[in-house]
Amino acid sequence: MSPTSMNIAVLHAQQEHRFALCDFIADEVGFRIVGDVAGNTEALDLLRVTAAHVLVVDLESVGAEAPHLITAARALSPATCILLLVRGQPVAELEELMERGAGGYLSMDRARIELVAALRTIGMGRRYRPPVDSEPVQ
Numbered sequence: 466m467s468p469t470s471m472n473i474a475v476l477h478a479q480q481e482h483r484f485a486l487c488d489f490i491a492d493e494v495g496f497r498i499v500g501d502v503a504g505n506t507e508a509l510d511l512l513r514v515t516a517a518h519v520l521v522v523d524l525e526s527v528g529a530e531a532p533h534l535i536t537a538a539r540a541l542s543p544a545t546c547i548l549l550l551v552r553g554q555p556v557a558e559l560e561e562l563m564e565r566g567a568g569g570y571l572s573m574d575r576a577r578i579e580l581v582a583a584l585r586t587i588g589m590g591r592r593y594r595p596p597v598d599s600e601p602v603q
Contacts, residue, residue: 471588472499472516474498474508474517476522483501505527509534516542539566547566548570549569552573568592569583569594
């Protein structure tokens with residue numbers, strides 16, 4: 466990754482939310498959207514042909530397939546870090562997904578406030594968990 470550009474792909478099942486998320490990310494200096502998809506298969510296909518530094522995944526969109534998606538994405542593109550956007554999932558479940566290869570998680574309620582910091586942290590290869598003073602995930 467060059468110090469001035471981070472390639473980001475977004476997976477969110479709802480088109481309007483996906484586009485809004487992409488617009489928000491693209492407005493940040495140094496971030497470039499390289500793809501947006503609605504499902505797991507599309508995400509894996511995208512990673513086969515695109516050099517994404519970070520894959521942002523709406524956890525609700527992938528549901529029970531999250532562990533498989535994370536494992537498959539990391540196998541296809543080991544350099545791609547994965548940021549999970551979550552809504553009320555138990556911390557233990559999120560920590561398990563991090564053990565499988567996710568780089569971090571962020572509550573959707575806090576995304577507008579913390580997303581840029583989370584992307585930069587994960588893009589540098591570090592783990593991201595919400596700050597202690599933010600709303601608990603559950």
